[in-house]
Amino acid sequence: MVGVLVNGYGSIGKRVADAVAKQDDMKVIGVTKTKPDFEARMAVTKGYKLFAAIPEKKHLFEEANIPIEGTIEDIIEDADIVVDGAPKKIGKANVENVYKKHNVKAIIQGGEKAKDAEDSFNSLWSYNRCYGKDYIRLVSxxxxxxxxxxxxxxxxxxxxxxxxxxxxxxxxxxxxxxxxxxxxxxxxxxxxxxxxxxxxxxxxxxxxxxxxxxxxxxxxxxxxxxxxxxxxxxxxxxxxxxxxxxxxxxxxxxxxxxxxxxxxxxxxxxxxxxxxxxxxxxxxxxxxxxxxxxxxxxxxxHQESDVIPENIDCIRAMLEMEEDNIKSIEKTNRALGLLK
Amino acid sequence: MVGVLVNGYGSIGKRVADAVAKQDDMKVIGVTKTKPDFEARMAVTKGYKLFAAIPEKKHLFEEANIPIEGTIEDIIEDADIVVDGAPKKIGKANVENVYKKHNVKAIIQGGEKAKDAEDSFNSLWSYNRCYGKDYIRLVSxxxxxxxxxxxxxxxxxxxxxxxxxxxxxxxxxxxxxxxxxxxxxxxxxxxxxxxxxxxxxxxxxxxxxxxxxxxxxxxxxxxxxxxxxxxxxxxxxxxxxxxxxxxxxxxxxxxxxxxxxxxxxxxxxxxxxxxxxxxxxxxxxxxxxxxxxxxxxxxxxHQESDVIPENIDCIRAMLEMEEDNIKSIEKTNRALGLLK
Missing domain, CATH: 3.30.360.10 (Dihydrodipicolinate Reductase; domain 2)
Structure with a gap:
């Protein structure tokens, strides 16, 4: 059971968290938010451990009475992998400033550029290329x-x-x-x-x-x-x-x-x-x-969700959890209840 | 100076009428409407002679106090050509039931099918083919x-x-x-x-x-x-x-x-x-x-207006007023103040 940190519980991040939670070979060890909004409160309600994405802003969550476990610094080294859900360009900065510093693997999203990661992921085409890699971009x-x-x-x-x-x-x-x-x-x-x-x-x-x-x-x-x-x-x-x-x-x-x-x-x-x-x-x-x-x-x-199952497969590839991309796809699909 | 009847003073018809009015070799002898709405009143305000497109509905205009000269039957045989501005499929019916009966040339619009006219008009491509013809469709x-x-x-x-x-x-x-x-x-x-x-x-x-x-x-x-x-x-x-x-x-x-x-x-x-x-x-x-x-x-x-200058050129072609399509285009453009 590998541990996944979702850094940025927004449009993509919250969906990735829910999808990870449905798998039997991975779990969400925490999610982060930059600000104490309704999504942050919802994350806690759903049972995710919430961390401040920006350490200096942890007090905002406390002031808003949203239970917060600590900052990203407190959890990141417990993660086997981070799924980055940050806005465009921030993902690239996070790789350089956060993930490499803590020596943790990470998936960045399609708002980043191809050159900002080792490779670009799609479950059907590049699963094998991304197998065991450290920093991968999940295309848009x-x-x-x-x-x-x-x-x-x-x-x-x-x-x-x-x-x-x-x-x-x-x-x-x-x-x-x-x-x-x-x-x-x-x-x-x-x-x-x-x-x-x-x-x-x-x-x-x-x-x-x-x-x-x-x-x-x-x-x-x-x-x-x-x-x-x-x-x-x-x-x-x-x-x-x-x-x-x-x-x-x-x-x-x-x-x-x-x-x-x-x-x-x-x-x-x-x-x-x-x-x-x-x-x-x-x-x-x-x-x-x-x-x-x-x-x-x-x-x-569906722009908000088609990449979600790909994020799950990408985790399996990068953490060398399943060698066969089709087996990972089928496992993900079953867990998410996809039509095919 | 040829006489043009605009049958259907709607989205296309009102624009064709205004464009014809700006030419020095043609004039609007009348416009028709099926109902006494603000466009009908505006037509009269602009100085167009208004006729009921459906003879049985002439009384509606009188009841609405919109000055009406008569019905389409009273004016159609004075027209050298009719520009049909009727809704889709009505144009085709008008050719069969009205224009052919009164032996008057007519342009129908792009909502009709190619087979419902002798040819399809564009000023650059088919001006010569439509020269002197009786029933032409102006494409969408x-x-x-x-x-x-x-x-x-x-x-x-x-x-x-x-x-x-x-x-x-x-x-x-x-x-x-x-x-x-x-x-x-x-x-x-x-x-x-x-x-x-x-x-x-x-x-x-x-x-x-x-x-x-x-x-x-x-x-x-x-x-x-x-x-x-x-x-x-x-x-x-x-x-x-x-x-x-x-x-x-x-x-x-x-x-x-x-x-x-x-x-x-x-x-x-x-x-x-x-x-x-x-x-x-x-x-x-x-x-x-x-x-x-x-x-x-x-x-x-611009879906409401790009065909308007083409309607003017089509009138010239069908009534054999100008043999050279480029000369007609230039004349129309000058009168309408087009950029080129």
Missing amino acids: CNTTGLCRTLYAIDSITDILKARVVLVRRAADPNDIKTGPINAIIPDPVTVPSHHGPDVVSVIPKLDGKIMTSAIIVPTTLMHMHSLMVETTGVTKDAVLDAIEKTPRIIKVKASEGIDSTAKIIEYSRDLGRLRYDLNEIAIWEESINVVDNEIYLMQAI | CNTTGLCRTLYAIDSITDILKARVVLVRRAADPNDIKTGPINAIIPDPVTVPSHHGPDVVSVIPKLDGKIMTSAIIVPTTLMHMHSLMVETTGVTKDAVLDAIEKTPRIIKVKASEGIDSTAKIIEYSRDLGRLRYDLNEIAIWEESINVVDNEIYLMQAI
Whole structure:
């Protein structure tokens, strides 16, 4: 039973903590917060030991009457690994200033750059590369989703060129500061976007074979991708079969009423998922098509949660707990109750 | 001076009427409405002669104290041409039930199907084909925008394959009934969407060479397109030059603050345009790129107004008023005060 410290009990951190708590081979030894907000109180209510992420701010928790066990300095050396849930760029700083200092392994999230870790993790593609490593970056929700779908395609044919337009949600549902309310933003305004190179950090053989552009739109629920993938040859049935066989991708049908990201979330709510999280990528079955050996499809990505099972697998790989990535994936999926 | 009847003084109709009124070789002999709403009253205030589009409903205008000259039956045979501004599918019915019966030429809008008219109009591509014709369809805002950009590209290289993802505004600004408020909708959920074939109705040589997919997002201001166009060979400078030379396309710069569709509309408001209409297509200069002979760019389409100058040119073509499409385009642009 390995001990995991979640440093930053926020959007990703709280989900990782809950996912770790459901595994039988790892446990949460503590979670940290920078400030005494409702999430900090909820962490304690859930039974997690709470530590101040910034030692000088421990008194704020005491003043707010939120039980606090100490600071990150008091717990970090008990951890076998830290999952970093800090905001963008802070994760990189934490590696240098905290994790290396205390000689503890750490996973940083997709807001950091590929060069800031030893490798970039996806359960299907780079589990073996990250095996036993110390500092690994878990790629973003969009990159994770693309890696899964491209794995399905790569399992049946050779990818000559993948073109993807990413239509990104503007803000998470709890974010009241970020816009736009009524506009479409080319972001970045340059083409290609950074998403292609980020996929290549996981799948080096796609270097020069993936072009992405990205747009932000006024919605909070999910991202959406329109994929166009040129291959050496493939049939639509083979694509359907490959998607069926690939973990953490589900097919949804507009013909059954799942005609938008809002309906996908409604589906996940009806499943009874905690926080309505859909860790699986959803591909619209009707969108899958093959014309002139090029695969077309549209998929939706739950930005808050698709990387969570990958964090669990990454812990197993880095701590050399399971050599076979598929066995880890299946173990994680069972514990989290994923559809596949 | 030819006489134009605008049948359906709505979103497109009112703009066509105002555009016709600005030309020196055509005039508005009347506009019709189905119901006595604020637009009907505004038409009269502006000096247009108002007629009931549905003869049996003329009394509604009288009861609402909106001055009405008669019904469409009283004016239609005085028209040299009708510009139909009726909702989707009604335009087709009007051709069969009204325009052919009265033996008057008519332009129907992009909500109708290609097969419901003799040809599909775009000022750059099919002016000559539509010359002297009786019933012509003016393609939709999205198709019009794509035709302009593909014209620029076609002027400098051969198009091998064009891939376009259309990110569509959910509703026009005045529409309070249509959603979504917070979702992304694949629409259609099948790939390819109808937009490719619609472009082919204007540009037959692109048959089999254009694939489109479409998504609806919660915004009202503009559509956005991400284009990926494989060519036989081209440079970025040549693309920039071709866009510069193509009428009714402008370049905008995120570096100058025009970083979203909202800022494009702000720009158009600052230009003092009536109803803040931007008849020109806006391409983000920073988005233009060429990699491996493939052109990438992102453009925004003002869905309410980009087809308006095309309607004017289409009138000239169908009534054989000007043989040279470029001369018509320039004349229209001058009268409307377009940037180019």
